[in-house]
Amino acid sequence: MTESSTISPLPLGEGQGVRASAVEDRQEGKALAQTALTLTLSRRERGPDNSPLPLGEGQGVRASAVEDRQEGKAPAQTALTLTLSRRERGPDTADATMWLDPRYQESLERAGMDGFDGVMNASQGRCLRVLRDRENWHLRLDDAEPKSLGMYLKKHRIRTWSTRVGATLGHAPGPSAGCVEAENLRCLAALGIEVPRLVACGERLSHDGRFESFLLTEELEGYCELQQFIEERFAPCGPGGRPDPRLHGVIRQVADIARRFHGAGYNHRDFYTCHFLIKETRPDRFDIRLIDLHRAERRRWFRRRWIVKDLAQLAVMVPGSHVRCREKILFLRHYLGVRKLRAEDKRLIRSILGKQWLIEWRERRRKG
Numbered sequence: 001m002t003e004s005s006t007i008s009p010l011p012l013g014e015g016q017g018v019r020a021s022a023v024e025d026r027q028e029g030k031a032l033a034q035t036a037l038t039l040t041l042s043r044r045e046r047g048p049d050n051s052p053l054p055l056g057e058g059q060g061v062r063a064s065a066v067e068d069r070q071e072g073k074a075p076a077q078t079a080l081t082l083t084l085s086r087r088e089r090g091p092d093t094a095d096a097t098m099w100l101d102p103r104y105q106e107s108l109e110r111a112g113m114d115g116f117d118g119v120m121n122a123s124q125g126r127c128l129r130v131l132r133d134r135e136n137w138h139l140r141l142d143d144a145e146p147k148s149l150g151m152y153l154k155k156h157r158i159r160t161w162s163t164r165v166g167a168t169l170g171h172a173p174g175p176s177a178g179c180v181e182a183e184n185l186r187c188l189a190a191l192g193i194e195v196p197r198l199v200a201c202g203e204r205l206s207h208d209g210r211f212e213s214f215l216l217t218e219e220l221e222g223y224c225e226l227q228q229f230i231e232e233r234f235a236p237c238g239p240g241g242r243p244d245p246r247l248h249g250v251i252r253q254v255a256d257i258a259r260r261f262h263g264a265g266y267n268h269r270d271f272y273t274c275h276f277l278i279k280e281t282r283p284d285r286f287d288i289r290l291i292d293l294h295r296a297e298r299r300r301w302f303r304r305r306w307i308v309k310d311l312a313q314l315a316v317m318v319p320g321s322h323v324r325c326r327e328k329i330l331f332l333r334h335y336l337g338v339r340k341l342r343a344e345d346k347r348l349i350r351s352i353l354g355k356q357w358l359i360e361w362r363e364r365r366r367k368g
Contacts, residue, residue: 098202099182104218107141107149108200116202119214120155133158134177138219150219151199154178154294157212164209176203178213181294184266185217191264193257194289196220220289223277226254227317233280236321243326246284251327253288255334258314261290267306269295273317308348311335312355316363 096116100108108114113122125139137153156177166173175183182201189195196217203213224232234247254276261268268275270292277289299306315328329341336345 096202096204097179098200100200101198104149104199111139111141113200113216116204116214119153119200119202119216120212122153125153150221152196152217152219154181154215155212156214156294157210159208159210163205163211166211167205167207167209172203172205172211176211176213177294178215179203181215181296184293184296187298188261188264188266188290188293191260193260194287195293196289196291215294220277220279220291223279223287223289226273226276226278226288227319229278230322231319234322237324237327247322248327248330249284250278250286250288251323251331252334253286254314255331257288257290258311259335259337262303262307262310265298265300265303266296267299267303268293268310268313269297269306271310271313273314304351308351308355311352312359315352315356316359 098116098119100114105114108118111122111124112118122137122139125137128136128138130136133156135155137155139151139153141149141151154177158177160173162173178201182198185195185198189198199216199218201213201215203211205211230247230250234244237244237247257276258271268290275290275292277291279287281287297306318328332345332349333339333341336348338345341349
């Protein structure tokens with residue numbers, strides 16, 4: 001790796017920890033040694049306060065396992081091999097925390113992106129959007145085997161009073177946007193919700209208070225936004241027309257994703273159809289992925305308001321020529337898991353319609 005970095009823990013779930021076997025290779029007497037770690041998720045002993053026992057001084061491990069499910073079954077163990085370097089603190093340097101999926105390590109090394117600075121300085125692609133605190137890039141690694149590999153990169157950079165105070169105290173003010181989205185991807189994949197494959201993530205708090213992070217995911221080739229797919233794939237549904245069973249199948253799939261997503265305690269905050277990507281993998285068989293999860297939150301209390309907002313955002317962008325009242329009722333019945341809408345369900349619908357009207361009114365006012 002190209003700069004001093006370390007890898008430290010991501011939550012692995014209740015009662016899980018990491019065992020690490022390290023082999024240090026010293027070359028030419030240098031203090032900086034690369035360490036190869038083979039990590040296996042396993043049960044870990046816990047202390048009297050129910051917290052995991054320490055792994056050793058200065059040797060935390062960040063392991064976020066992306067499980068390849070086969071026939072709907074998750075493997076009992078996930079083995080990862082990570083390469084990292086020791087932390088080296090200097091007066092003008094900052095410690096970087098980075099996680100890298102070993103399946104992509106050689107491709108990223110060839111592109112000079114196996115270290116934190118290499119990723120944050122990457123410019124060998126197309127810049128899609130530049131905001132005050134974020135950049136979105138599309139990259140293509142042409143020397144990846146067995147074919148070129150497309151990736152999406154989000155770079156986050158902020159500097160606030162809280163990050164300055166955190167830099168002074170020597171610890172980050174909280175999780176970074178890049179690592180929050182990485183953890184959301186990991187958790188949702190574990191729940192069986194299809195999301196983009198996580199390639200790498202990292203964060204760094206500089207001594208001047210600049211807090212940087214990134215998220216690198218594999219491109220979903222051949223996928224398009226849900227509303228575009230519906231308009232291009234299915235015929236408009238006229239009043240009194242016969243329902244298209246294939247369109248209804250897509251609606252049920254989206255409702256199932258929303259139900260499981262909210263049932264796990266999440267709310268998206270940008271639950272628009274443009275954040276559902278879909279691809280027809282076989283005739284009349286569709287794969288749908290949920291994306292853009294850096295603002296997603298997991299709540300235990302006062303969740304109804306956020307669920308109403310998510311569902312209203314989803315309703316705002318659906319093409320009205322294809323998704324009429326009949327299809328919306330189908331979505332809600334499948335989302336709620338009922339055959340007939342109850343009184344409390346109708347109250348929820350009224351709340352969604354009210355929020356939808358407010359979103360549309362704000363959008364009209366913004367456009368002038």
